[in-house]
Amino acid sequence: MFSSSKLIRFFKVMNSFQIRWPALICSLLLSVASSSALVIDVDTVIAPNVTNYESLDLVVTNCTLTVDGLETFANLQLLSGGVLTHSSSGSATITNIVTVTNELHSLSDTNPALLN
Numbered sequence: 001m002f003s004s005s006k007l008i009r010f011f012k013v014m015n016s017f018q019i020r021w022p023a024l025i026c027s028l029l030l031s032v033a034s035s036s037a038l039v040i041d042v043d044t045v046i047a048p049n050v051t052n053y054e055s056l057d058l059v060v061t062n063c064t065l066t067v068d069g070l071e072t073f074a075n076l077q078l079l080s081g082g083v084l085t086h087s088s089s090g091s092a093t094i095t096n097i098v099t100v101t102n103e104l105h106s107l108s109d110t111n112p113a114l115l116n
Contacts, residue, residue, distance in 0.1 A: 041060075043064045053071065062082065
């Protein structure tokens with residue numbers, strides 16, 4: 001197994017790193033936590049039908065993030081220069097145009113029903 005001289009040398013090396021270990025562990029934890037977030041640093045608009053940012057950790061810095069519609073983020077941080085806003089309209093509504101394709105229609109006659 002291990003000789004006593006190897007064990008003593010191992011513990012001496014570990015003791016020399018004793019002060020550095022907490023700093024190393026903290027820096028690793030912070031780098032893992034910050035690397036999982038999406039950093040937005042240019043002006044960005046998230047439209048109502050855009051789901052690319054759903055359930056993500058977002059960090060907004062030095063730009064404006066405009067969110068229209070209902071969005072769900074895991075976490076949202078505004079750092080220095082970061083602004084969170086939404087679009088405005090005179091009628092207090094935002095139009096969300098949705099295109100529907102491949103919609104099924106039931107035929108009750110030989111001619112399809114007219115959609116008005």
